Amino acid sequence: MNREASGQELRFLKEHQAYLERIEAGLYDLMRKYESHPLYQPMMYSLEGGKRLRPLVVMLVNEALGPSGEDPLPVSSAVELLHTVSLIHDDIIDREASRRDRQPYYRQFGVDSALLSADFVLGIILDVASRYEDRAVGAELAKAAVEMSAGEEDERKLVRNPNGVTWTKYIGVLEQKTASLFRASAVIGALLSRKKELSHRLSDFGFKLGMAYQLRDDLADINKPNELISLLKSKDQSAVQRVTEAADVYSSKSLDVLRDLPESPALFKLEKLVAKYF
DSSP states (O other): OOHHHHHHHHHHHTTTHHHHHHHHHHHHHHHHHHTTTTHHHHHHHTTTTTHHHHHHHHHHHHHHHHHSSSSHHHHHHHHHHHHHHHHHHHHHHHHHHHTBBBOOHHHHOOOHHHHHHHHHHHHHHHHHHTSSOOOHHHHHHHHHHHHHHHHHHHHHHHHHOOOOOOOOHHHHHHHHIIIHHHHHHHHHHHHTTTTGGHHHHHHHHHHHHHHHHHHHOOOOOTTTTTTTHHHHHHOOOEEEEHHHHHHHHHHHHHHHHTTTSSOOHHHHHHHHHHHHOO
C-alpha cells in the first residue's frame, strides 16, 4: 500500500470509527454462535482486514433516514459475509497468491474448504434474514447473491475469451458483480428505517456508489494480466480515461440522489464517505 492509499485508509477509519467499531462488534457477536462449527476459524480468518464498506452503507443509510424498531446490525453482518465468501471464490477462480497481504482462504485451508464456506455462509444469511419482519430484507440479499454470481461467471468467460471484451460487457460485469451488493446494502438500510418508501431511491444511490467504487478499484489493476480492465485496455487505449470519467460521473450522481434528504450527522458522513472514498 502506498503512502497516499495508507493515508486515505487512516482518514476513513478515523472519520467512521464509531460505526466501524459497532459493525465489527456485531459481526463477531453474530459469528460467536458458530464457534463450534469446523468452518468458523477459517471464516474468521477471511473476515480479518475487511474495510466493512457495505455494512457501513447499511448503517449510515438507516440512520440518515431514521432507524425503526428493527436492528440493522445483524443484516449488515450478513452483507459482509456475502461479500467475503465472494472474495474467497474469486481468489480460487483468479488463482490469487495473496489477499489483504496474507494467503487467501483456499491456500490456507484448501479449495474444498473454500467451496464449503459458501454453504456455511448461506446458512447464516438465511438465519439472519428470517429474523426480520419485512421479507424484502432477505429478498434483497438473495437478489444480490444471484446477480453477483452472474457477474462472476460473465467475467470468467470474458477473461478466457479476451476477444469478447467490450466496454458494454465490462460495465455489465461491474453492475452485477459489485454494484448489486452496494445497491442491496442501501436498500436494506432504507427498508429498516422509518422512511422505507425511499428504498427505491436509495437503490439508485447504492447502485451508483458501487459502480464508482469498482471503477476506481479497477484503475489500480489496470496493468495486471488477465484482469478484465487490462484486457479492455489492450483493445481500447482510451479505456483508462473512460473508466476515470465514468467513476467521476457515478460518484457525482450518487451524491445527487442524497441532495434533498433531511440533514443529519449520518447523512453528512454518508456524503463524506462518497466524496472522499468513491
